[in-house]
Amino acid sequence: MSDRVKRFPIGGTHLPEEKGLTSESPIVSMPPPAEILVPLKQHIGLPVRPAVAVGDRVRPGSLIGHEADGLRAKVHSSVNGEVVDLTVAALPDGSTVPAVRIRVDRESDEPAQTLEPIDTDLLDADAYREAVIARVEEAGIVGLGGATFPTHVKLAASDPIDTVIVNGAECEPYITVDDRLMQEEAEKVFRGLEIVRRTVGAEVGFVACEINKPVALKRLREVAAGFPNISAQALDTRYPHGAEKHLIKAVLNREVPTRALPGAVGVLVNNVQTVCAIADAVDRGRVLSERVVTVSGHGVTTPRNLRVPLGAAVSDLIAFCDGPAVDEPAIIVGGPMTGMRVTDLAIPVTKATSGVILLTESEYRGSRHMACIRCGRCVEVCPMYLPPNRMTAYINNDMLEDAIAAGLDACILCGACQFVCPSKRPLLEWINHGKAAMAAKRRR
């Protein structure tokens, strides 16, 4: 490992972290609620088709959604129970997708359905690659940092890869999922990375972790001693180190071109929880039917990290954390920088849900904004060297071509510009509108 603390060179900002609310809170398993609603689209791509009918009995690990045209990821039950409805579920972005409602049977002690563990020691390179990719697909694993790109597709891509990085930057305020996993399950993180490294034929791997997680970093360094091709890499605390392109620039000093993927520069990046899921699928035959979620903010009574059955409602998580601590908190699904405010608490936890953050009025940046005072702070912090003030002025005046010429395509939606804006201008929301208009225009 390089002892040097690395960082990306220009732009970005230092955010108030608020991670102390949960960084010392061990991951606790939340019991299944009375019913769950499991979306059949928890990945980038089209919804998968139901693999069950009303009245079917399921147990943890049972396949409930499979097959779709194009990109897809299988969906499994997280509970023992009975399918009671094939319906729709609302997601945080306001869209609705097909979903399976399951009434939980708390009396049932049916064991989880698992796959046969893979004895990777016995396989040559080609058989190893084939077996791991098939297993990751079977287990329904997607990028659990929020991207939800199907992981088997990423592993099967044809770009030659020399380096795999596990993204443990976790730079959003409040969220401590990866921090806790690196503290509690560092061996599994390394094992998952080693599986990915061998699968794609990379020479080396890094687990990159910001220095604001000193316990996790210490554990990673201890465990690294047992893995000759993998190191722990310390990163400075700076937003947005968790953005793939910035992570690669910081760790390897390689530039990923605009609109290109990390494979273009020989790198594959996976999230901490994703590599843990890969290790579980390969070594224990477990499919992905639960995930760790941080429930935090000064608006919740007991902030903590929960291992949650996929399909549990946001309201179930808040109730398990002893309810709101204030009247009418602002509830964000995801991190406060890139997540979405929700009012419908029946929204289910999906593979994309890293956090449920309850903010008090003073924590939440209200929607009342003032005129731009041309201070230039948004330009200073933009890690993509864009002019967010100018870009959003174009978007708001229906000058989409000018916004695109100013760099709309290159924006990674990190929200750093909005965070520093003294006029509280909702720059990220406007940029999102601009990106949606740009995508619609390109489809025409």
Ligand code: SF4
């Ligand atoms: S313009 Fe985009 S990339 Fe730049 S700071 Fe704003 S959200 Fe981040």
Ligand code: SF4
């Ligand atoms: S930070 Fe806000 S006020 Fe300052 S230039 Fe950017 S948009 Fe205008």
